[in-house]
Amino acid sequence: MPLCKVCFTFSKKYITMNKYLLLPLKFRIIGLFAIALTVATYFINGIYNSSIHWYITFPVVAYEEPFGDKSYFTFTKVAVYDTVISLLFLIGLMFIAFSKIKREDEYSYSIRLSSWLWAVWMNCIFMVLSFVFFYGMSFFAVMVCNLYSMLIIFILRFYYQLYKSSKLKTI
Numbered sequence: 001m002p003l004c005k006v007c008f009t010f011s012k013k014y015i016t017m018n019k020y021l022l023l024p025l026k027f028r029i030i031g032l033f034a035i036a037l038t039v040a041t042y043f044i045n046g047i048y049n050s051s052i053h054w055y056i057t058f059p060v061v062a063y064e065e066p067f068g069d070k071s072y073f074t075f076t077k078v079a080v081y082d083t084v085i086s087l088l089f090l091i092g093l094m095f096i097a098f099s100k101i102k103r104e105d106e107y108s109y110s111i112r113l114s115s116w117l118w119a120v121w122m123n124c125i126f127m128v129l130s131f132v133f134f135y136g137m138s139f140f141a142v143m144v145c146n147l148y149s150m151l152i153i154f155i156l157r158f159y160y161q162l163y164k165s166s167k168l169k170t171i
Contacts, residue, residue, distance in 0.1 A: 023099040031095025038089040086147075093151040101162065111161045119154035 101108055126149055130142040 021098075022104070023095060025100050025102065027095040028099040031092040031099065034088050034092030034095065038085050038092065041085060090148065090151075093148060093155065097151050097155055097158075107165070108162070111165070112158060115154050115158035115161060118157050119150050122153050123150040 123146070127146060130139065130146065134142045
């Protein structure tokens with residue numbers, strides 16, 4: 001009998017593997033702060049009708065001038081305000097979606113899985129409807145919203161299901 005089979009068979013120590021790659025609970029608070037910051041910045045920018053432009057020079061993969069030539073991997077001055085705000089919003093959503101809750105158990109995993117399935121279905125329906133009903137720049141705007149819609153749908157569904165199950169347990 002091989003040594004590893006003997007060790008696993010007769011060993012008193014059982015090693016449990018963490019099957020789910022979830023972030024610690026404190027990442028949810030960081031995600032909420034990031035989303036609050038981006039939403040507040042977006043609304044302040046909209047209220048004061050200011051167009052904030054942070055111009056930073058760094059290499060970009062492709063930058064196309066409206067009436068110029070394409071250039072690849074060049075140092076150019078680009079406005080990164082929208083990129084920073086979008087990335088911060090996406091990272092905040094990911095922190096909320098992939099962080100643990102206070103009581104992680106099989107029931108919360110099943111709620112998490114069913115919420116993901118529900119979010120994928122709703123997002124696919126949203127995409128099919130947007131392909132049918134939106135064209136031009138409005139289609140582009142809908143596809144930008146689609147970047148965040150699956151995570152938003154999952155978060156709303158998951159925490160609603162947790163809330164609903166906690167209400168049932170108290171009755």
